[in-house]
Amino acid sequence: MRHRIAVVGAGPAGLTFARVLHRHGSPATVLERDTAPHARPQGGTLDLHDALGQRALGKAGLLAEFTRLSRPEGQAMRILDTDGTVLRDWKPRPGERANPEIDRGHLRDLLLGPLHVQWGTTVTEVEPADDGVRVRYADGRTATFDLVIGADGAWSRVRAALSPVTPHYTGVTYLETGIDDIDDRHPELARLIGDGSLAVYGVNRGLVAQRNSGGHVKVYAQFRAPRTWHTDPERHLGLTGWPRVNLADPQAVRALLEALFDGWAPHLLDLLRHGTAFHHRPLHVLPPDHTWTHVPGVTLIGDAAHLMPPLGVGANLAMLEGAELAEALAATDDLDAAVRAFEQTMWERARTFATMTIAGLQRLVSPDPAQAIALFDELQPA
């Protein structure tokens, strides 16, 4: 019997799920609130690990295409101190493909391939019904499925059908900006960053620049502060005389960041000066041991199930879960047994990574910058 399966969200988790299921000859209804694949910028670059994200792409039959699109040179990593002295300068060995980078937009296109997504479909609620699980859309329509998979990210609407838990703030905020055409317009900054990423760590502050394709660079100013820091920077950030900052005003945000990173080498601050728009990203997480009592017909994958700090794991896990759940469903008629078994595996693995990345964030943006460097030394291949 052909089951009615819906996945909410066309991010890395939802699309990998749908693509692997499609490879096994079964369709899934993909519901996505974005109105089109590139209706909003997809964000920066992702490194896909050979044991996680790349394994998922293998299950989708997309590894060869990934090899063509990804940037192995993007694995390079340079760490500086706040004076601009280079402390570490890792370059990948020739042929090294443990964690190549790919732009999120390219990854979405790669996964989409032949899939039909119901773009512009926002799910507001999921509830058990007599004949399956009913999904309610923002425009008032409803549809019923045998299985609904919530792959709808950090602020999942599907999660409420399974768990009362919501993400909490980590105490660390990122302000993200971007620089276009860096090689032509700012060659000295381009050389500073190199082929991959540049990171600088100070006391409770960090500055990270990551190359994307096409000469674009994403820059993340990272700092420890209460969630409402922008309402009173004098009190929350110790910036004497600073009034409330309008986060929608790039000039005001840039000026505040220059004050916050005052004393760092001027050429490092150019990474902030050349940024155009700034996006406010207070980092939230779910508890590392987040689970739920199994409910037939509904489950979660990816950030919806286990939101963790962005230390290079979230999209990888999301994709592997999507692939593994699709394979499990394709191999059985007993959807519920397959979902139950999958949830146990997902929870156990996610708990390990969530615990690791939460501890990692404590060391990355910390009162002791040496902790951040030690963390990178531990993560770097010998």
Ligand SMILES: Cc1cc2nc3c(=O)[nH]c(=O)nc-3n(C[C@H](O)[C@H](O)[C@H](O)COP(=O)(O)OP(=O)(O)OC[C@H]3O[C@@H](n4cnc5c(N)ncnc54)[C@H](O)[C@@H]3O)c2cc1C
């Ligand atoms: C700055 C930063 C850098 C990161 N870098 C990395 C990295 O290098 N490597 C890595 O592995 N991870 C990284 N991550 C984490 C990674 O981005 C996430 O873990 C990953 O995107 C999770 O995928 P997902 O599919 O579960 O959710 P998402 O990517 O959030 O996708 C969810 C999708 O659901 C849609 N949606 C949401 N609500 C609804 C709704 N109600 N109805 C319909 N559709 C909906 C959204 O529009 C979206 O398309 C980073 C995160 C950040 C913030």
